[in-house]
Amino acid sequence: MSTHLTRRRFLKxxxxxxxVPTIIPASALGKxxxxxxxxxxxxxxxxxxxxxxxxLGTALNExxxxxxxxxxxxxxxxxxxxxxxxxxxKGNTCAAYIDxxxxxxxxxxxxxxxxxxxxxxxxxxxxxxxxxxxVYSEKPGTLTIAEGQALVATAKRYARVFQTGTQRRSExxxxxxxxxxxxGRLGRVHTVKAHTLPFKMMTSxxxxxxxxxxxxxxxxxxxxxxxxxxxxxxxxGGCGAFLDYYDFGxxxxxxxxxTVCQCQGPIGCxxxxxxxxxxxxxxxxxxxxxxxxxxxxxxxxxxxxxxLGIWRGSCGVRYEGTEGWVSIADGxxxxxxxxxxxxxNSRKLVQDYLERNQRPIGHMRDFLNCIRTRxxxxxxxxxxxxxxxxxxVINISMLLKRSVKWDPVKExxxxxxxxxxxxxxxxxxxxxx
Numbered sequence: 001m002s003t004h005l006t007r008r009r010f011l012k013x014x015x016x017x018x019x020v021p022t023i024i025p026a027s028a029l030g031k032x033x034x035x036x037x038x039x040x041x042x043x044x045x046x047x048x049x050x051x052x053x054x055x056l057g058t059a060l061n062e063x064x065x066x067x068x069x070x071x072x073x074x075x076x077x078x079x080x081x082x083x084x085x086x087x088x089x090k091g092n093t094c095a096a097y098i099d100x101x102x103x104x105x106x107x108x109x110x111x112x113x114x115x116x117x118x119x120x121x122x123x124x125x126x127x128x129x130x131x132x133x134x135v136y137s138e139k140p141g142t143l144t145i146a147e148g149q150a151l152v153a154t155a156k157r158y159a160r161v162f163q164t165g166t167q168r169r170s171e172x173x174x175x176x177x178x179x180x181x182x183x184g185r186l187g188r189v190h191t192v193k194a195h196t197l198p199f200k201m202m203t204s205x206x207x208x209x210x211x212x213x214x215x216x217x218x219x220x221x222x223x224x225x226x227x228x229x230x231x232x233x234x235x236x237g238g239c240g241a242f243l244d245y246y247d248f249g250x251x252x253x254x255x256x257x258x259t260v261c262q263c264q265g266p267i268g269c270x271x272x273x274x275x276x277x278x279x280x281x282x283x284x285x286x287x288x289x290x291x292x293x294x295x296x297x298x299x300x301x302x303x304x305x306x307x308l309g310i311w312r313g314s315c316g317v318r319y320e321g322t323e324g325w326v327s328i329a330d331g332x333x334x335x336x337x338x339x340x341x342x343x344x345n346s347r348k349l350v351q352d353y354l355e356r357n358q359r360p361i362g363h364m365r366d367f368l369n370c371i372r373t374r375x376x377x378x379x380x381x382x383x384x385x386x387x388x389x390x391x392x393v394i395n396i397s398m399l400l401k402r403s404v405k406w407d408p409v410k411e412x413x414x415x416x417x418x419x420x421x422x423x424x425x426x427x428x429x430x431x432x433x
Contacts, residue, residue, distance in 0.1 A: 052115030148385030186321030253391035
């Protein structure tokens with residue numbers, strides 16, 4: 001792995017921080033109840049627009065967290081986040097940065113929550129872990145299969161806590177559905193269905209426009225690891241306008257990162273991926289089918305929710321077994337089931353899950369608890385990598401317009417040189433990890 005990095009060699013101090021990765025920060029030794037400032041987890045937030053703004057709000061509301069720095073290449077996002085933190089703490093204590101390396105170089109920061117564009121998730125997480133920080137990173141966790149391998153290796157080498165933001169794994173309504181599948185109440189689960197958006201990977205580009213001043217928007221830093229493209233404000237619009245462009249997004253993997261990770265846990269496939277991927281013979285990925293070594297089939301459903309669809313909301317998953325089915329999506333208080341009796345002890349299902357796993361309801365809370373205990377969170381680096389590998393292989397199959405076979409142990413396509421070349425992408429210096 002390349003370790004090239006500029007900015008005065010990561011402001012010199014980061015190398016010293018990374019040299020002691022196994023030391024638990026003093027601020028991570030807090031106790032329950034009232035939390036003294038000296039015992040709080042000191043946190044920085046990177047990428048604080050959109051989803052990142054929500055993650056920042058969640059961190060601010062945790063009483064054992066002190067957010068001391070925010071970073072965003074967009075001035076509006078940066079200033080709003082800084083003001084939110086200062087208002088929350090009733091003081092002018094939060095610093096704001098354009099370059100995230102300046103935030104990572106601070107020795108007083110224990111952990112970061114990051115939600116930049118997809119192309120940034122892995123490089124930023126790797127650099128953060130090398131600098132001694134624990135990381136809560138938004139989904140999709142990786143842009144390529146090779147990035148996932150780097151993510152896992154870095155978390156292991158530097159003994160860092162990493163949580164990918166698949167927050168539905170820590171929500172009670174989704175836990176009920178997962179536990180019905182996991183504990184055999186549906187019989188033998190043979191099919192899992194995952195909501196996705198239509199496959200779309202644009203390779204045409206918007207015309208060049210004059211770049212704004214760096215203080216307003218650092219375009220070079222916004223691009224980061226992606227190939228250089230001339231500025232156009234259309235890439236930065238609301239609701240992830242960049243996601244449909246190949247250099248910036250992940251195609252099917254962008255939305256499947258919400259649902260495939262959910263599906264793999266209850267069927268015992270958190271640490272693997274399907275081996276056979278059947279192209280649906282359409283251009284939008286609806287009906288794409290992948291089969292795991294244990295025989296369970298994963299089927300993608302595009303936009304199939306509403307009164308006539310599988311789900312009544314977005315980000316749905318459905319588990320089908322020999323004795324029944326359960327379906328859950330955003331907005332449900334409880335899942336839909338094939339028979340009401342399946343929900344007769346739903347509260348106990350959640351309680352048993354919490355006691356068995358010693359985890360809280362709340363994804364950020366799970367991450368913070370793991371900072372203190374040094375155990376793996378529910379969506380740790382390997383979980384992120386393996387679920388995203390499933391998504392990336394689906395994406396590659398859609399790009400090639402044909403079915404593929406994957407070896408999840410060797411992490412390579414079987415007898416398929418063209419597909420194997422797509423396991424990684426070219427990375428612009430100095431961001432290769």
